[in-house]
Amino acid sequence: MKEMIRTDKLVFEYIRRDEEGNVEGITRAVDEVDMSVSPGQFIAILGHNGSGKSTLAKHFNALLYPTEGEVYVDGMRTEDGEHLWDVRQEAGMIFQNPDNQIIGQIVEEDVGFGPENMGVPTDEIWERVDESLKAVRMDKFRKSSPNHLSGGQKQRVSIAGVIAMHPKCIIMDEPTAMLDPTGRREVIRAARALNQVENITVILITHYMEEVVDADRVFVMDKGKVVMEGTPREVFSQVEKLKELKLGVPQVTLLAHELRKSGVPLPNPILTRKELVDALVGIRNSRKK
């Protein structure tokens, strides 16, 4: 089967220039990254500010081109100009600030913008608007002005706008950074539903460790390289290493880690509240015997 996204020794360098335009130096933002994402996976990318996550993600829909190495989206090399629109249609992108991504006066117009640009016939545009708004549970707000929506709702409209283009893959670059807890939950729930029901590949970049727990695979970046890779369970079992990388773990995982240090024989790692409670109940029962 073709991989959804594959990078081969991907390198991206920024050239820094001074005020006169002379080259001051070169920053390697992405450094020889080999990554492969299968269709239908839910992938999370973690890393501190400046670790190269966003630069990497921008290669996935041809917003940036590699300095060295190659990026393939669904088998298409992003640098081949002929595939540009196919790549952008197949791999949709969601950014951090919903206000920068909404252009329509009313919600349905905004969601229809993508398919309209692709030359989809009018009737089908409306069908797509319908189904996309339903997928993110925003169909009630179809006729509303985006100005009157909350942050989480706006972000879901942005997602609907991407879904309406019928992508195979959605890349979300810190989609919840500006949202309140409910907004965060809504957006993550919408992302999971797309992945599970519509089988769309999701690549989630985030600083909230709690959002990563259900991912199929986690990549951790530092200084442009992938430094850790595995299931959430494998990655979050290394609390100290994540701390060194300026990251954290979900609060329950940290609590379990602290308890383990105090001698409580808990499995490593604990990812959810339920796991913690079950493990503690197990310990209690074994002591009673």
Place this chain on the structure above:
Amino acid sequence: MSIVLSHVNHIYDEDTAMAHPALIDVNIDIQDGEFIGLIGHTGSGKSTLIQHMNGLIEPTSGHIFFDGKDIGEQGFNKKTLRANVGLVFQYPEHQLFESDCFKDVCFGPRNLGLPQKEVELRAFEALSQVGFDPNYFYQSPFDLSGGQKRRVAIAGVLAMKPRVLILDEPTAGLDPKGREDILGLISSLHKEMKITVILVSHSMEDVADYVDRIIVMNKGRVAFDAPPKEVFSHYKELEEIGLAAPQVTYCMQDLATAGFDVDTSVTTLQEAKEEILKALSKC
């Protein structure tokens, strides 16, 4: 240095068809040296509220008293008020504009009309307070990482020597280490310089770890105003208004349901750890 809001109402676009109330009968009393967390879902009125506190927005009715003086009165010096109540907006690094960090921090105190020497002293002091590496003082702020830019932006407000510091989501968009650093910095400013701090946040864990008092806004009204433990004990009501309690509070609830003898009002990791160890030792 107290701020008292008495029956403050604010209606946007009053007397038009679009009129909608953003603050409804808000009564808050903030005393010197407090560390307050302000939480509420998007659109609950938090930002409108903090902009009232340094006179950027005036109430449509009601009064705000700063050190006992009504700031709405004719002749009240708003400039002193704004020097005393420093407001750090969301994504403050977007407001950096100078060619180097030091100059950027000088901008505020220079606007206060201070002599050049005093301006530079204050900028130096403020940058040191936020733990900014002196090697970068004369670098362009645009070459810095997100967390470092934010430090410079906060220093720009500190250089005004405010006695009250209001920060609107100072950790948004930062990685976990960056979040911890900025919160640690705010906490030490509060402790060492005895500045009153009002922290607007969407992270219940952060609020629970640092503040002494939480004000919860909902639909323009104050829903709760109490210490963290008390506020988070209303976690069901908080969920109804789009908020939540810290993850550990839920853990303790679950453990209590499973028959463990633990205190369910716990809000921080340290307390949770101690409670669980205590409960296990009884088994």
